[in-house]
Amino acid sequence: MRRVSVLAIFLCCWSCPLLAQQKLSVHWEELTAPDFVQAIARSGGTCLLPFGIIEKHGPHLPLGTDLLDVRYAALHAADQEYAVVFPEYYFGQIFEARHQPGTVAYSSHLQLELLQETTDEMARNGCKKVIIVNGHGGNQHLLPFFAQSQLESPHDYVVYVVGQVGAPGSLPKKTSIDMHAGESETSTMLISRPDLVHMDRAKDQSGADQARLHLPENLYTAIWWYARFPNHYSGDGSVATHEFGQDKMEHWIQAIVDSIKAVKADQTSLQLQNEFYEKAKHPLETKQ
Numbered sequence: 001m002r003r004v005s006v007l008a009i010f011l012c013c014w015s016c017p018l019l020a021q022q023k024l025s026v027h028w029e030e031l032t033a034p035d036f037v038q039a040i041a042r043s044g045g046t047c048l049l050p051f052g053i054i055e056k057h058g059p060h061l062p063l064g065t066d067l068l069d070v071r072y073a074a075l076h077a078a079d080q081e082y083a084v085v086f087p088e089y090y091f092g093q094i095f096e097a098r099h100q101p102g103t104v105a106y107s108s109h110l111q112l113e114l115l116q117e118t119t120d121e122m123a124r125n126g127c128k129k130v131i132i133v134n135g136h137g138g139n140q141h142l143l144p145f146f147a148q149s150q151l152e153s154p155h156d157y158v159v160y161v162v163g164q165v166g167a168p169g170s171l172p173k174k175t176s177i178d179m180h181a182g183e184s185e186t187s188t189m190l191i192s193r194p195d196l197v198h199m200d201r202a203k204d205q206s207g208a209d210q211a212r213l214h215l216p217e218n219l220y221t222a223i224w225w226y227a228r229f230p231n232h233y234s235g236d237g238s239v240a241t242h243e244f245g246q247d248k249m250e251h252w253i254q255a256i257v258d259s260i261k262a263v264k265a266d267q268t269s270l271q272l273q274n275e276f277y278e279k280a281k282h283p284l285e286t287k288q
């Protein structure tokens, strides 16, 4: 009897392409080349580029916090709504942490060129819908600029940006300042990589706002961050909890799932892009 049921399961797996499809990894680097072709078809050409950074995160969190968190969120989202997830990517804007140990800060032109070549290569491999998932606050100007720059010359694919780092959860915060390695990031790390969180060191340095610059809010200058948080720590990680991190992470994953679904359904962006590129060749003929 047992042998019959094992045989039945074997035959079903062997003959049922749907079951075989379900085994496709969401990790780009884990797929075989033939499976990659299937993965692109299954995702409808929708791929995620989780974008982290390597920088100090207070005295108690690993340098790769943003990379580890954003990949955790993106990979779990892709498990729920299938998409192919590009390997580790952390070549973003982090000049403001160059004075701290372990920061990897590539030049600004390389950041843009590498990102362009990366999305070009993703698209050449069938990712006609590239969703960049931002995991690092210092990228919040870079990524919309990069997306805008796709109108500079024609592309046969669309770049989307999930710009918000993390997502507001439903639980109240205990702290008022929480911009970097504080309550939120320490809590989400307790979900993504609890083994790398050193809670006992969270108070070894100060994450207080040093408020050393006095300018109107709408007047921007690059040194603002160093003026306020020179320790590259903003907030208090010692109040972090697993429950708070779980809530935030669930909201972040859901926001990415919603974005993947919206992007899969979007047939308009590429069509309008193509129309725009064509009109941009001869603007004097544009009627309205």
Ligand SMILES: [Zn+2]
Binding pocket: 057, 065, 066, 135, 136, 137, 180, 181, 185
């Ligand atoms: Zn961070």
